[in-house]
Amino acid sequence: MKSNLHTRESRPRGFLPDADTVGLKEPWTPVRRHALGPVLFLVMSCCFSTAFSAQKQVSANAGPANANPSATHKPHLDLSGKTRKGKASYYGRNFYTKKMANGMPMDPQSNSAASKTLPLGTKARVTNLKNGSSTVVEIRDRGPYVKGRIVDVSPQTADKLGLKENGTAPVEVKPVEVPQPDGSVKAGSGVAENVRGQPSADLRDGRITN
Structure with missing residues (x-):
C-alpha cells in the first residue's frame, strides 16, 4: 500500500511548493515577487521625482502673501x-x-x-x-x-x-x-x-x- 504523505492532495496548505509546482504562476510564488520588485521601485521613483519637481517649481514661483520688502529686497x-x-x-x-x-x-x-x-x-x-x-x-x-x-x-x-x-x-x-x-x-x-x-x-x- 502506497503512502500519500507526500502527494500534492495530502499536503497541508501553507507549505512551500515542491519542484513540480514551482513553475506555476501563482501570486505568492517567489517568481512573481522577484518580477514585481524592480517594477514597483521604478514606479515609486518616478512618482517621487514628479512630486518633488512640482513642489520645487511652486516654491520658486510663489512668495509670502504679505512679504516685507525690507526682507526680500536688499536696499540700494x-x-x-x-x-x-x-x-x-x-x-x-x-x-x-x-x-x-x-x-x-x-x-x-x-x-x-x-x-x-x-x-x-x-x-x-x-x-x-x-x-x-x-x-x-x-x-x-x-x-x-x-x-x-x-x-x-x-x-x-x-x-x-x-x-x-x-x-x-x-x-x-x-x-x-x-x-x-x-x-x-x-x-x-x-x-x-x-x-x-x-x-x-x-x-x-x-x-x-x-
Missing part, C-alpha cells in the same frame, strides 16, 4: 550724505514694540526713524518744510514703502515736527553722520546745522543737539 544704500526731499509719515500704533530692521523693538518715545536708502545708524536732521520745525533722528528701520515718502518717524518725533495733524508733511532730510561699509563715518550735508540752521559747536565733540 545712499552713502553720499546728500540732502533729500520728500514726504514724511510716522509709525502707527500697530508698529509699537515691533522689531525694527536693527533688531530692536520700536519705541514710540525715541528718535528712531525708517529710511529705504540711508544706512542703519545714520543720524539725520529732518525739517518740516511747512512750519520749519526740525529735529535729529537715527535711522534704525527700513521704510516707508509708499511712493514719494522718504522717512518714517516715531510719534514723539512727529509731535516735534508737527506731523500728526495731517499724518504726512513735506520734509527735507539732511544726513549728519553716515556709516560707511569700511566702518568709518562720513559727515553729511546736515553736519554743521542745529535746529535754527546755525553752526552747532556740539557736533565738534561728537554730540548732536536737537
